[in-house]
Structure formats: C-alpha cells, structure tokens
Amino acid sequence: MIPGRERHAMPSAVSLVIDGRRRVLASLLAALVLFYLVAIGVSRFDTNGAGAVGEMWAAAVALTGLLALATRRPNPIRQGIAITCAAVAPALTMVFHEYVEGQVWALIPAMFLALYLRATYRVVPARVLCLALAALSSTALLLSPAPVPMLWAVLYVVCILGAAEVFGALGADLIAGALRDPLTATWNRAGIAYAAENLAAGAARRWENIAVIVFDVDHFKAVNDRQGHAAGDRVLTEVADLLTANAPAGSVVARLGGDEFAVLVSAHDEEQVDALARKLIEGHPVGVTYGTAVGDPNTDVLESLLPLADADMYRRKALRRRG
Incomplete structure (x- = not known):
C-alpha cells in the first residue's frame, strides 16, 4: 500500500x-x-x-x-x-x-x-x-x-x-x-464507521481510551502474481478469521480494502494495545505488519486515529527494511 x-x-x-x-x-x-x-x-x-x-x-x-x-x-x-x-x-x-x-x-x-x-x-x-x-x-x-x-x-x-x-x-x-465485506465477512469501509461509532460511544460512557490497530499483509501482490487470485483470497480469509478469533470480545474487526485490516478496541493503553497487536499477528500464513494509535473516543476516531496507526505501520515497515 x-x-x-x-x-x-x-x-x-x-x-x-x-x-x-x-x-x-x-x-x-x-x-x-x-x-x-x-x-x-x-x-x-x-x-x-x-x-x-x-x-x-x-x-x-x-x-x-x-x-x-x-x-x-x-x-x-x-x-x-x-x-x-x-x-x-x-x-x-x-x-x-x-x-x-x-x-x-x-x-x-x-x-x-x-x-x-x-x-x-x-x-x-x-x-x-x-x-x-x-x-x-x-x-x-x-x-x-x-x-x-x-x-x-x-x-x-x-x-x-x-x-x-x-x-x-x-x-x-x-x-x-x-456493511460487511463479502469475502471475509468482517466490516467493510462503511461498516467500520458504523461499528466505530457504537464502540466509541460505549468507551466514552466508561471513560475509556479507544485504540486502532491496522494490519498490512506483507508482499501480498507477490502471492497473487505467483499463486493466483484464488490463493490471495484464501490468504485474506485466513488473516480475517485469525483476527476475528483472537480479537477481544466487543472489538471491531474490519477489512479496509485490499490487503489491509483494522481492529478497534477500547480500554487499552499504548503498551496494552501493542501487546495485543503482537498477539494478533501470530500464526498467519503470511507475514503481517501492524501499526497502532490510542486516543480519545470523543473525537472522530477513524479520522483522527487511523492515519496515526497507518503512519506507525509504515514506520515499522521502514525499520524492518533498514534492519
């Protein structure tokens, strides 16, 4: 991406x-x-x-x-x-x-x-x-x-x-x-807006933070080019299934488009959400890079936190390439 x-x-x-x-x-x-x-x-x-x-x-x-x-x-x-x-x-x-x-x-x-x-x-x-x-x-x-x-x-x-x-x-x-992605059955781009509104409202009532984790499948284009789009669809489905199975109860799992996913959770600080993200990238059939952001649920969560989580994800990709 x-x-x-x-x-x-x-x-x-x-x-x-x-x-x-x-x-x-x-x-x-x-x-x-x-x-x-x-x-x-x-x-x-x-x-x-x-x-x-x-x-x-x-x-x-x-x-x-x-x-x-x-x-x-x-x-x-x-x-x-x-x-x-x-x-x-x-x-x-x-x-x-x-x-x-x-x-x-x-x-x-x-x-x-x-x-x-x-x-x-x-x-x-x-x-x-x-x-x-x-x-x-x-x-x-x-x-x-x-x-x-x-x-x-x-x-x-x-x-x-x-x-x-x-x-x-x-x-x-x-x-x-x-509001659901037809391939993975997770929320789609419009659906995450609907689900995020409900999650943020609950977090605001409980005085909790809200966190966004974005995930990007590494070298996904190579999977499509070498093995075909059916194999790529299977990879996306498996990634979505693992995220859904391992995400905390009440969280929001969405496919943002292409090979990018997002998980929204409440009541997690920066350290906790980083630990959760590391847990959520384990066991996938391909490499997955993540980025996180934590903020106030009273703001427009997607508009304010999603770009920050994206930037964190690209930073991690750049660090890995330099390493």
Missing part, C-alpha cells in the same frame, strides 16, 4: 451512516408534522366539533423532534430527543381521539417507528425501545375517550412488535449485509 495514496474516505463513510439514519428519522417526523397539520385543517370542517387538540400537541412534539435533528452531526442526546418525540406524538393523538377510526390511523406511525428502531439499532436496545413504544401506545389507547375494545391494546402490542421483528429485522439484515 502506497503511503501517499488516498485510501481513507472514512469520514465520508461515517457521514453516510450517521446522516442516513438521521434522514430516515427526520423524514418520519416531517411526515408526522405534515399529516397532523392536514388533520388540523380538516377538523375545521368537522360538524361534530370534536376538534384536533391531540393533533395540535402531536404536531408541536413532532416539530420539536425534527428541530432536534436540524444539524449535520446530531449527538446521541439529540437523536434520543427525536426518537422520543416520534414515539410520543402518535400517543398524544390517541389520548384525545373520540373516534375509533382515529385510533387505527395512530397505530401506523408507531409501527413505522418500530421498524426504524429494529432496522438501525443493535438488537437488544432496539427490542427494549420497541417494547417501551408498544407499552406507551397501548396505554394511550386505553386512556382515550374512544370506545375501543380492551383487546385492541393487545393487538397494538402485537402489531408494533410484529412490524419490528418481521420488517425491521429484515431491514437490519440488509443493512448488515451492505
């Missing part, structure tokens, strides 16, 4: 992952605002005088969530506010609805939110959030003045969780497939 080559489009990958999740949630909130505004307008022609008090409150809450996302890089707090607003807005309309038909329409946004949560968040947190959403919606339904059967509360739970586990899980699988 040539040091001067443009190989780290990682900040753009991070932006794609984060902005994609933000855009989907923002679209849901924007649709809710528009829907509730239309409902408020239509209610003016309601001769029964039921009004749209719930829709007024819901529109305000949905707009609040939309404003929370009005930034290029929303932090987890803003994201949490937006998700809360997306969950509360339909529940508010349920509390005020007097018509049974309105309660059916209020279920749809909750199902879409459950699908979004299950598709874009890790399995356990997503399921917890979906359970909370189902409980909130069912409670709001039972508090409403509409004459709905008690069985509807159970059906709401089934519908919301069913949307999450059927369509949301399918979306999660499709996203995971797009």
Whole structure:
C-alpha cells in the first residue's frame, strides 16, 4: 500500500451512516408534522366539533423532534430527543381521539417507528425501545375517550412488535449485509464507521481510551502474481478469521480494502494495545505488519486515529527494511 495514496474516505463513510439514519428519522417526523397539520385543517370542517387538540400537541412534539435533528452531526442526546418525540406524538393523538377510526390511523406511525428502531439499532436496545413504544401506545389507547375494545391494546402490542421483528429485522439484515465485506465477512469501509461509532460511544460512557490497530499483509501482490487470485483470497480469509478469533470480545474487526485490516478496541493503553497487536499477528500464513494509535473516543476516531496507526505501520515497515 502506497503511503501517499488516498485510501481513507472514512469520514465520508461515517457521514453516510450517521446522516442516513438521521434522514430516515427526520423524514418520519416531517411526515408526522405534515399529516397532523392536514388533520388540523380538516377538523375545521368537522360538524361534530370534536376538534384536533391531540393533533395540535402531536404536531408541536413532532416539530420539536425534527428541530432536534436540524444539524449535520446530531449527538446521541439529540437523536434520543427525536426518537422520543416520534414515539410520543402518535400517543398524544390517541389520548384525545373520540373516534375509533382515529385510533387505527395512530397505530401506523408507531409501527413505522418500530421498524426504524429494529432496522438501525443493535438488537437488544432496539427490542427494549420497541417494547417501551408498544407499552406507551397501548396505554394511550386505553386512556382515550374512544370506545375501543380492551383487546385492541393487545393487538397494538402485537402489531408494533410484529412490524419490528418481521420488517425491521429484515431491514437490519440488509443493512448488515451492505456493511460487511463479502469475502471475509468482517466490516467493510462503511461498516467500520458504523461499528466505530457504537464502540466509541460505549468507551466514552466508561471513560475509556479507544485504540486502532491496522494490519498490512506483507508482499501480498507477490502471492497473487505467483499463486493466483484464488490463493490471495484464501490468504485474506485466513488473516480475517485469525483476527476475528483472537480479537477481544466487543472489538471491531474490519477489512479496509485490499490487503489491509483494522481492529478497534477500547480500554487499552499504548503498551496494552501493542501487546495485543503482537498477539494478533501470530500464526498467519503470511507475514503481517501492524501499526497502532490510542486516543480519545470523543473525537472522530477513524479520522483522527487511523492515519496515526497507518503512519506507525509504515514506520515499522521502514525499520524492518533498514534492519
């Protein structure tokens, strides 16, 4: 790998992952605002005088969530506010609805939110959030003045969780497939951005460092030239399997492209991460050179640490050649 080559489009990958999740949630909130505004307008022609008090409150809450996302890089707090607003807005309309038909329409946004949560968040947190959403919606339904059967509360739970586990899980699988390297099954360049965000967030909550180790297969081009690309693929697969098997639990293993891999870990200082890197290069079918960098998880980990680890790796290669 040539040091001067443009190989780290990682900040753009991070932006794609984060902005994609933000855009989907923002679209849901924007649709809710528009829907509730239309409902408020239509209610003016309601001769029964039921009004749209719930829709007024819901529109305000949905707009609040939309404003929370009005930034290029929303932090987890803003994201949490937006998700809360997306969950509360339909529940508010349920509390005020007097018509049974309105309660059916209020279920749809909750199902879409459950699908979004299950598709874009890790399995356990997503399921917890979906359970909370189902409980909130069912409670709001039972508090409403509409004459709905008690069985509807159970059906709401089934519908919301069913949307999450059927369509949301399918979306999660499709996203995971797009973020994985098809040859080695490790994270790809976009996937490492997604995984690094989660790893860094956990490390920041625990006041831990985060470390990046990059690995480069020595003389990989010679393997392809002499033995063919199938042999080269086998080498890459074996390297990836050994890194995955020996990396600490909870770490991130990714193929950056070509013959380069990366492992991200938390709670490791410089001495510990160097020892881990030496352990991870043992037993490979070919020589592997590594480089390390340790830093603050509150920074853009890939943008700040990956170039430092790269530079350390090239330094080690240069030292070996001179030796």
